[in-house]
Amino acid sequence: MTTLQSWQRRLSGQTISATATLAAVLSILAAWQLAVVVGNRVPPVTETVQRLGAESAAGELWGNLAISMNRFALGLAAALVVGAAIGVVMGLSRIADVALSDLTAAALAIPAVIWALLTTMWFGFGWLTPVVTVFLSGLPFVVVNIAKATRAVPADLILMARAFGVSRTRVLRQIVVPAVAGSTVAAVRFAIMSAWNGLLLAEWFGATSGVGWRARYWYDANQLDGFLAWVLVFILLLVIADLLILGPIERFATRWRNA
């Protein structure tokens, strides 16, 4: 294939992708507008965006967002570190796998709202409640995916490397890491989705600041546009993180599959 053909193919792929994204956004807006017309007390998109502007002008938007992101980053980092360690041990050891797999399955089955309620009862109103909820909501997804990835490291490639006398560091860097990369990114994606829900609920029930708390503020005030404005922030952050950061990382880590 010539370079020109390759560029044409890439450009065509990008055009299709941009069109699909635009179609998705338009269909969401159309559904929202339909709900405004036929529904009861659904504020229009414009009103919701105006309310978000007002929140920003009042200094509520960025401050609460920063607090929530801080809690989220702390909880997620802890879940990734602890989850990766447990996952690797479960992937390598049959005994650890048998000992921990039921516990992990049970943890996966517990919805984020239960963790949020439990941590609120354990820790009360404070930073620990959302951080621990994020940690507990994300942890099982990391453990399951990393364990699966560790088990999937191809043994025949390890033996090949040993036959050629390749160093352990190089085996780790060029066989183990790429072999687990795809599943690791998938683990992070699932963990973020689950932990993000956990954060909203924990701040809803057990915090006096943050995105979840501010959404509840407008809910308690019976102001639907304010409530929806914060839900919109919540959804947009998740979508942006997935589309602009995690999606490209996953595509890069698994680009050889589509070559």
Added chain:
Amino acid sequence: MASIEIQRLIKEFTDRRGAVTRVIDDIDLTISGETFVSVVGPSGSGKTTLLNIVSGIESRTSGSVRLRAGARDARVGYVFQDPRLLPWRTVMANLGFVQHERAGWQERAAHYLDLVGLSHCADRFPSQLSGGQQQRIGIARAFAVEPDVLLMDEPFSHLDAMTSRTLREHLERIWLESRRTVMFVTHDVTEAVQLSDRIVVLAPGGRIHEIIDVDLPRPRRASDPAVAVLQAEVLARFEALEAMGAAA
């Protein structure tokens, strides 16, 4: 001068009930210099186990194996039954992976890629190549480390007849150019006669049954009358050995 020295090698497996099965039985074998040695034998004669022990992939029960190049340990290249390429690395990066950071590896890799006729595939991923092309990359990778000793485990057994014939010709041409010490495991007598200076025939149970010298001019073609005659002779002995194994 490189050499493979195997002395009184024994390999046994013990199952869960404690029953011991001997798969390599007291093998003494020395391969030295620019020699191409094939190891043939019926299924269960321990060919692959022997090669795995020689390469260090598998442990031995007793005896010794030494791979030397003069006063130092020999550098080893290995061609497996399947190509065993890293799917997430390009062809060139795959050749670089086993290179031990030695200077000038790109030139060597490019040279051997050229010899197997795949220099145009250097930037492709393995998934973009056919099975035969991947195996040729596996051969280029083994030669590109400039091994003192080259170990090959039925490298053409998963390929169709035409592809394996072409690859045998590639292999013989590269070997004639580089002249490594080769230990080549195969179940294909035709392959062994075409490529080898000596053929070690293993009997069921992992003993050496006989060693046949192949004193024919190179390069050889399967259609050469002298090659065909020797192939028929070795095949007859091989079939007799298999019949003995089946009767036992």
